[in-house]
C-alpha cells in the first residue's frame with residue numbers, strides 16, 4: 001500500500017469504482033431503473049450500498065474525478081461534495097490525485113500504472 005494518504009484513499013475509492021463497473025456491466029439496465037451500487041468511499045471495509053438511477057450513475061462516471069458515496073462518507077479535507085441527494089452524495093477528488101483517478105478510470109482508453117493495484121482492491125471488494 002502507498003505511503004501517501006491522499007493517494008492511498010484515491011486508490012481505495014478507485015477499487016470501489018471498478019467493483020461497481022463490473023456489476024453494472026452484468027446487464028443492460030433502463031436509464032430510470034434504480035440500482036444499488038457500492039459506496040465509493042475511502043474505507044476499504046465499507047460495504048454500504050447507494051441507490052441510484054442508471055442515468056445518474058452514468059453522470060457520475062462521466063467525470064474521472066467524481067465518486068459516489070453514502071451521505072457523510074466524504075473525507076472532508078480531500079474531497080468536495082458537489083451533489084447532496086437524500087441517499088447519495090457525489091464527491092469530487094482533488095487535483096493532487098488526478099493522475100490516479102484518471103489512470104484507474106475503468107472507462108479510460110489508456111489505463112495508467114495504478115490500474116493493476118486498483119483492480120486488485122476491486123477483487124477483494126466484490127468477492128462474496
Ligand SMILES: [Zn+2]
Pocket residue numbers: 039040041042043046047048069070073
Ligand atoms: Zn462508505
